[in-house]
Amino acid sequence: MNPAKILMGAFLVNNIILMRFIGLCPFFGVSTSLDTSIGMSAAVLFVMMLATWVSWLLYHVLLLPLGLVFLRTAVFILVIAGLVQFVEMVLKKYVRGLYSSLGIYLPLITTNCAILGVTFLNIDYRFDLLQSTLFAVGTALGFALAIMLFAAIRERLEDSPISPSFRGYPIAFVGASLVSLAFLGFTSLFGISL
Amino acid sequence: MDWTLVLISVAGLGGLGLLIGIVLAIASAKLAVKVDEREAAVRAVLPGANCGACGFPGCDGYAAAVASGSAPLNKCSVGGANVARSIGEIMGQEAGAVEPMVAVLVCRGGRDVAPSRFQYKGASDCRQAALLLGGPKACVYGCVGLGNCARVCPFGAITMSPNNLPVIDEKKCTGCGNCVRGCPKGTLLLVPRSKLVVLACVSHDKGRAVKDVCKVGCIACGLCAKVCPTQALTMVNNLPVMDYSKCIDCGICVHRCPTRSFIDRAPGRPKAVINPRCTGCQACVKVCQFKAIEGESGEQHKVTAGKCIGCGECRKVCPAEAIDMVGALGHSHRGKEG
Numbered sequence: 238m239n240p241a242k243i244l245m246g247a248f249l250v251n252n253i254i255l256m257r258f259i260g261l262c263p264f265f266g267v268s269t270s271l272d273t274s275i276g277m278s279a280a281v282l283f284v285m286m287l288a289t290w291v292s293w294l295l296y297h298v299l300l301l302p303l304g305l306v307f308l309r310t311a312v313f314i315l316v317i318a319g320l321v322q323f324v325e326m327v328l329k330k331y332v333r334g335l336y337s338s339l340g341i342y343l344p345l346i347t348t349n350c351a352i353l354g355v356t357f358l359n360i361d362y363r364f365d366l367l368q369s370t371l372f373a374v375g376t377a378l379g380f381a382l383a384i385m386l387f388a389a390i391r392e393r394l395e396d397s398p399i400s401p402s403f404r405g406y407p408i409a410f411v412g413a414s415l416v417s418l419a420f421l422g423f424t425s426l427f428g429i430s431l
Numbered sequence: 432m433d434w435t436l437v438l439i440s441v442a443g444l445g446g447l448g449l450l451i452g453i454v455l456a457i458a459s460a461k462l463a464v465k466v467d468e469r470e471a472a473v474r475a476v477l478p479g480a481n482c483g484a485c486g487f488p489g490c491d492g493y494a495a496a497v498a499s500g501s502a503p504l505n506k507c508s509v510g511g512a513n514v515a516r517s518i519g520e521i522m523g524q525e526a527g528a529v530e531p532m533v534a535v536l537v538c539r540g541g542r543d544v545a546p547s548r549f550q551y552k553g554a555s556d557c558r559q560a561a562l563l564l565g566g567p568k569a570c571v572y573g574c575v576g577l578g579n580c581a582r583v584c585p586f587g588a589i590t591m592s593p594n595n596l597p598v599i600d601e602k603k604c605t606g607c608g609n610c611v612r613g614c615p616k617g618t619l620l621l622v623p624r625s626k627l628v629v630l631a632c633v634s635h636d637k638g639r640a641v642k643d644v645c646k647v648g649c650i651a652c653g654l655c656a657k658v659c660p661t662q663a664l665t666m667v668n669n670l671p672v673m674d675y676s677k678c679i680d681c682g683i684c685v686h687r688c689p690t691r692s693f694i695d696r697a698p699g700r701p702k703a704v705i706n707p708r709c710t711g712c713q714a715c716v717k718v719c720q721f722k723a724i725e726g727e728s729g730e731q732h733k734v735t736a737g738k739c740i741g742c743g744e745c746r747k748v749c750p751a752e753a754i755d756m757v758g759a760l761g762h763s764h765r766g767k768e769g
Contacts, residue, residue: 305440312444315447322455323455329462387463393554396554396559
């Protein structure tokens with residue numbers, strides 16, 4: 238499989254939020270301002286790469302040879318959550334700058350369905366480690382694109398004369414569906430179907 | 432059923448969980464970051480509103496700055512003197528005094544008295560509207576009225592009146608100044624809570640120009656500066672500027688102003704009452720700017736309560752200590768006739 242196709246497929250064609258509809262909670266929860274959405278995107282990129290590597294190794298080194306594939310959901314959640322906790326502590330101790338910018342987003346994103354979803358998709362698509370990494374990066378960038386686009390829209394909506402019944406989440410959902418429709422335009426771009 | 436598989440799964444998952452738990456427990460002990468105890472103590476006494484009045488990113492930021500000695504101890508206007516004292520105790524230093532402040536709207540040009548030049552249909556944001564020819568209001572100095580202040584107030588102290596002017600609930604206002612920073616027109620000011628009289632107009636235009644666009648704007652007549660008993664007001668650039676160190680909150684300017692451009696924050700004022708010690712010297716009659724005291728020479732004078740504003744000027748000049756101010760400043764009190 239072409240690496241560029243994996244990257245673009247995860248980034249645009251099958252955007253994790255707007256086409257796969259995974260990871261919607263941070264998409265709505267943290268998209269109220271551009272600042273928070275950028276912080277969240279960075280945390281997603283970080284955790285997604287980490288989770289991909291760990292889950293790939295766990296699956297191919299431990300679960301598959303031992304015939305315990307059915308345990309993958311529980312094992313992945315457990316290991317990813319534990320690892321992110323550990324990394325958070327390490328960052329707090331040694332990389333203060335990164336900790337203060339990712340700080341609150343790390344625990345938020347740990348048990349997110351987008352993270353878990355990518356680890357499963359990597360297995361389902363039978364990616365090797367390099368392809369998995371590319372897929373994770375593409376997905377995280379796609380997440381960043383979607384949430385930042387949407388944050389900009391919501392910042393504009395904040396100041397618009399919207400009828401009270403539509404204020405807040407209702408108009409956000411309407412907006413999200415329109416953005417999602419727009420992303421339909423990327424379907425089978427460059428012949429990518431993945 | 433293959434019980435060994437069940438056993439392996441349970442044992443494996445349980446073991447993994449235990450392993451991760453042990454690793455995390457060890458890590459949290461080994462990787463613990465030393466936090467200045469005083470920082471946590473200072474953080475505990477701060478109100479936790481994260482309003483940013485201190486100039487630091489939230490209460491955590493301020494606590495860290497105080498603990499490291501790089502911030503003054505009296506920057507929390509929300510907590511006021513009590514919090515400053517607590518911080519002083521924690522840090523073992525004397526905290527400076529905190530003057531409690533309150534936000535005051537210094538524009539009275541609501542929709543009814545200050546018309547608009549055009550209909551604004553853009554985003555409901557004062558800053559954005561103000562960029563368009565200075566905003567829709569005919570008076571370019573005045574409050575835009577789209578409620579940025581109400582949106583940024585972290586304490587919910589500001590609501591918008593039907594007149595499109597913010598109404599500040601002084602009980603909820605902590606003087607953090609977020610609204611002042613959010614206002615593109617400078618029509619919100621932080622004033623000391625103890626000061627009762629504030630000029631509520633920021634128009635530097637001349638009288639005629641103000642009259643054309645607003646019925647309650649300051650027309651720069653200068654009467655307030657003339658009648659002020661302590662010379663606290665000086666006319667600068669078509670507006671009276673108040674020297675708060677001189678102002679005695681007598682309220683004379685409030686009542687003499689022909690356009691009623693001053694705000695009196697006192698909910699009520701005392702009334703002068705003349706007691707039988709009055710010798711009828713007429714000193715008070717002459718000094719009263721509101722013609723509230725009448726009386727023939729040699730007879731006990733009378734105060735018309737409806738005209739008395741409670742400025743207390745008469746009491747200052749009475750040689751016989753025959754005038755009492757009934758009702759405390761700041762409490763509504765109806766004075767008796769006579």
